[in-house]
Amino acid sequence: xxxxxxxxxxxxxxxxxxxxxxxxxxxxxxxxxxxxxxxxxxxxxxxxxxxxxxxxxxxxxxxxxxxxxxxxxxxxxxxxxxxxxxxxxxxxxxxxxxxxxxxxxxxxxxxxxxxxxxxxxxxxxxxxxxxxxxxxxxxxxxxxxxxxxxxxxxxxxxxxxxxxxxxxxxxxxxxxxxxxxxxxxxxxxxxxxxxxxxxxxxxxxxxxxxxxxxxxxxxxxxxxxxxxxxxxxxxxxxxxxxxxxxxxxxxxxxxxxxxxxxxxxxxxxxxxxxxxxxxxxxxxxxxxxxxxxxxxxxxxxxxxxxxxxxxxxxxxxxxxxxxxx
Amino acid sequence: xxxxxxxxxxxxxxxxxxxxxxxxxxxxxxxxxxxxxxxxxxxxxxxxxxxxxxxxxxxxxxxxxxxxxxxxxxxxxxxxxxxxxxxxxxxxxxxxxxxxxxxxxxxxxxxxxxxxxxxxxxxxxxxxxxxxxxxxxxxxxxxxxxxxxxxxxxxxxxxxxxxxxxxxxxxxxxxxxxxxxxxxxxxxxxxxxxxxxxxxxxxxxxxxxxxxxxxxxxxxxxxxxxxxxxxxxxxxxxxxxxxxxxxxxxxxxxxxxxxxxxxxxxxxxxxxxxxxxxxxxxxxxxx
Numbered sequence: 001x002x003x004x005x006x007x008x009x010x011x012x013x014x015x016x017x018x019x020x021x022x023x024x025x026x027x028x029x030x031x032x033x034x035x036x037x038x039x040x041x042x043x044x045x046x047x048x049x050x051x052x053x054x055x056x057x058x059x060x061x062x063x064x065x066x067x068x069x070x071x072x073x074x075x076x077x078x079x080x081x082x083x084x085x086x087x088x089x090x091x092x093x094x095x096x097x098x099x100x101x102x103x104x105x106x107x108x109x110x111x112x113x114x115x116x117x118x119x120x121x122x123x124x125x126x127x128x129x130x131x132x133x134x135x136x137x138x139x140x141x142x143x144x145x146x147x148x149x150x151x152x153x154x155x156x157x158x159x160x161x162x163x164x165x166x167x168x169x170x171x172x173x174x175x176x177x178x179x180x181x182x183x184x185x186x187x188x189x190x191x192x193x194x195x196x197x198x199x200x201x202x203x204x205x206x207x208x209x210x211x212x213x214x215x216x217x218x219x220x221x222x223x224x225x226x227x228x229x230x231x232x233x234x235x236x237x238x239x240x241x242x243x244x245x246x247x248x249x250x251x252x253x254x255x256x257x258x259x260x261x262x263x264x265x266x267x268x269x270x271x272x273x274x275x276x277x278x279x280x281x282x283x284x285x286x287x288x289x290x291x292x293x294x295x296x297x298x299x300x301x302x303x304x305x306x307x308x309x310x311x312x313x314x315x316x317x318x319x320x321x322x323x324x325x
Numbered sequence: 326x327x328x329x330x331x332x333x334x335x336x337x338x339x340x341x342x343x344x345x346x347x348x349x350x351x352x353x354x355x356x357x358x359x360x361x362x363x364x365x366x367x368x369x370x371x372x373x374x375x376x377x378x379x380x381x382x383x384x385x386x387x388x389x390x391x392x393x394x395x396x397x398x399x400x401x402x403x404x405x406x407x408x409x410x411x412x413x414x415x416x417x418x419x420x421x422x423x424x425x426x427x428x429x430x431x432x433x434x435x436x437x438x439x440x441x442x443x444x445x446x447x448x449x450x451x452x453x454x455x456x457x458x459x460x461x462x463x464x465x466x467x468x469x470x471x472x473x474x475x476x477x478x479x480x481x482x483x484x485x486x487x488x489x490x491x492x493x494x495x496x497x498x499x500x501x502x503x504x505x506x507x508x509x510x511x512x513x514x515x516x517x518x519x520x521x522x523x524x525x526x527x528x529x530x531x532x533x534x535x536x537x538x539x540x541x542x543x544x545x546x547x548x549x550x551x552x553x554x555x556x557x558x559x560x561x562x563x564x565x566x567x568x569x570x571x572x573x574x575x576x577x578x579x580x581x582x583x584x585x586x587x588x589x590x591x592x593x594x595x596x597x598x599x600x601x602x603x604x605x606x607x608x609x610x611x612x
Contacts, residue, residue, distance in 0.1 A: 056507055059437055079512070087510030094508075099501040104523045113519075114509045165509060 001071055002029040003172055003205050004053070008065035011045075011052050011229075013277060020277025022048040024229040024301070025065070032172060035199060035206040037220030037237060039213060039252070043274045045229040046209045050177045053207070054092055055082045069173065088118040091166035093195075095178040097158035101150035107134070107161055108146030114168040133164040137194060156187035163194065170202060177209045192219055213256055217241060222310070225249045228275060228285025230301060235311030245305075245313035245322050248286045284315070292317050341603055348599025354592025358585075362408035369402035373559050382575045391581045394564070395571055400578065404585050406559040410471070411589065414544040414553075415537045417475045422482020423533055429483070430490025431521060434498055435513040445491065448484030456481035456543045457550075464552040474553040478543045482536050489532050493525040527604040534597035538590045545586050561586050 011023040023045045030036050038046050051057050053067060055074055067074040069089060074082070094100040101110060111133055112126035121129065127146065134142035137160040150158055159179065166174060176195060180188040196219055199206045210216055216223050217237060224234040225246060233246040244250045251270040272289035281287055283298035290297070296316060304312040307322065315321065342348050365373070370390060377397040385392045391400035426448075433444040451459075460477035467473050497503060498521065506516050547553035548562025556563065561582040568578035 054508055056504065083510045083512045085510070086508055092505075092508040094501055094505055096501050100505040102502045102506070102520050102524070105519070113506075113511070117510055117515075162505070165505070 002031040003070060004030040004207075005068040005071075006053070006066070007068075009049070009052060009067060010064040011048050011057060012062040012064075013048070013058070014060040015276070015278050017276065017278035019062075021229050021280065022061075022277055023052060026226075026229075026231055027065075028224060028231070028234070030173070030205045030207060032203050032205050033200070034222070035196070035208060035220045037216035037223035038207060038209045038226060039211065039216045039223060040226035041211055041252070041274060043277075044226045046211075046226055047177055049226070050092065050175050050207065050209055053173075053175060054086060054090060056086075084118070087114045087166075087171070088169045089171055090173040090175065091169070091171040093159075093162050093166050093174070093176040093179045095181050097155050097162055097182060100162055101158055103150055106147050106149060107153070111161060111164050111168060114165060118169045129168070130164070133168055134161065136198075137161070137164045137167075138190075139164070156183055156191065159183060159187075159191055160194070163191075163198070167198060167202070171204060173205045173207070174199065175207045175209070178211070179208075180215065181210070181212070188215075195219075213252055225252070228280050229277075230285055230314060232286065232315070233311075233313045234304075235308065239308055239311050243308065243311070243322050245307040245311065245318040246286075246315045247290050247292050247317075247321065250321070251289075292321065338603065342599070345599050345603055347595045348603060351592050351595030351597070351599050354588055355596050358408050358589045358592060359412065361405050362412050365402075365405035365409060369399070369405050371399035371402045373402040373406040374398065374557050382571060382578075384575070385577060392575065392577050394567060394575075394578055400564075400581055403559045403564060404561070404581055407561045407564065407582065407585070408589075410554055410558060410560045411541045411544060411586075414471065414475050414478065415540040418478035418540045418544075419482055419533055419536050421476070421479030422536065423486050423529065425479075426483045426486025426488075427490045427522075427529065429487040431494055431517050433487070433491045434494035434521070435517050441491070444487065448487040451480065452484040452488075454481075456539075457546060460543070460547050460552060461550075464547075469552045469555060471554045471558065474544055474547045477547070478540050481543070482540070485536060486529070486532065489528065490525065493528045494521045497521045497524045527600075531597050531601045531604070534593055534600060538593035538597070541586065541593070542590055 006029070007027050009023055009026040010021055012019050013022045026049060028036065038049065040046050048057070052063055055077070057063060063075055065075070069085065074085070108127055108130050111130035112123070115121045115126040115129055116123065131142055131146060134145060139145055139157055139160045145153070150161075153161065179195065180191050183191060192215065195206070198204070208216065208220055220237050222235065223237045223240055224231045225240070225248060226232065227248045233240060233244070233249050240249065244253060248270075254268040255270060257267060270289055275281065275285065275288065281298060283300055284290070284302050287293050287297040294317070302314045302316045304314050305318050307313050307318060375398065377393065379397065380389065380393050381395055381397045383389050383393040389399055389401070391404065394400055394403070429444050429448065433441040456478060459481055460474055463477045464473050503516055503520055506520055511519070544553055544560070545562030545565070548560040549566045551566065553562055554560035564582040565579055568575070568582070571578055
């Protein structure tokens, strides 16, 4: 039995323009030691998926489907039981290290809190352990940092503190929501390496969320491409990059900035914008921006087409697309 | 709306405070009133309640610095002793209002939904009655007196604090570190106590200063109407009331308690404004 099993996950949010499905029929499984990437542009439902896994959705969101952690159904658990799981069995790293730490609490206290909360440690023991954790995540001079406040740290250092907090209780599942997006490029690699090392060292399952295909390619074994709330393509990362079977994946790949001398050609873009939740098209969510659109695309959400071992694409022209390339 | 630091935690706060004119003026005025009240316990020019019948309605002189009232009591001594009363009413009434109001506001903000709606509509309901009106109602039911006027002013303060607490707490709840705390497994109560409250303390401190001034004014008004402090306890509001009968013969009788009320209210408002400027989040971050 895999650690995390998600089946038919659908999240409906109340938007200004009526209810809209932010996540539609997402299904995947993730086991200890595995790394899964979730990629897509802003508003595609990546973060909502992560929040749904942690049961931290906004008040008026409705959730359907099933999320099981070690066989235990999370969607029907009460808040008290969820509080016992969050931070202990599953933990999350957020995008904005600058705002994810409480400005009026010391670093040491914030890293020690989950240990006191979940492991029943004394303040002194938790502080001791917090020091080890800060040392492990590579925070320079950790002993002095314990009594400092977040504003005295740089962005990269704060993200290390966030990682230490998330890892404090040795969770089985780590969700990293754009952990490097707010950081300098030079720091990004270090933080990703740190997360990967820790995942390997502790045998955790990692769900890495990013809009950056490069990050996904470097860090994950399997990946899912999300668009308009649906997983439009999924498979082993190497396989997906070798044979991209969805026009959206290809669009994302073509739109990534490339290193090298400046050229006359502007960055490639995908025409159009992400549709609003409340008015997602009835068929393929990507249809209105897709260069390969044909009338049947609007007939309904395309079913997952097998493209290779574990590789699926929700595009009715996926076979043509792969063959033409 | 959110403030990053509590005022006391900020080194350099003192230096900035000393350069802030309205904070300094407010602190000096407030300090003087408090000092006056403290000194009155050990020394006043004359015993405040001693009546010297031969010396009724005297103008200010060397023996009677601010003159005497219709019973021959020394006005300067009465004003000093009256400061105790004003401060007592202010501290207790704001204390009641702040404790209950902050608790309600935090609860509403943590629960959201219907709970929040009910708490806020209830506080609108209480807020709809002017302080004086609710005090008149309470004293009509329970009788006049310092304790009842404190309770009435305290009740009026509850919705003020409930509203400001809820608004400030909601903005803290929307911040990422609260989401991170929830992801670490903290429940609503812990988040409220450990994350929300410490981040709104400075806002509450500023509001408390301003409510203190309003409470002093309200106490004076109630005592003036005969609903507050009862004789013979000295009170600025009642001194104004008693001065009314002799306003043409001894106008100074009304002037001095009036000045005392005005200066303490001015002092507290300046102090509150100064504190608000000083703990502005953009400056507080530089601690």
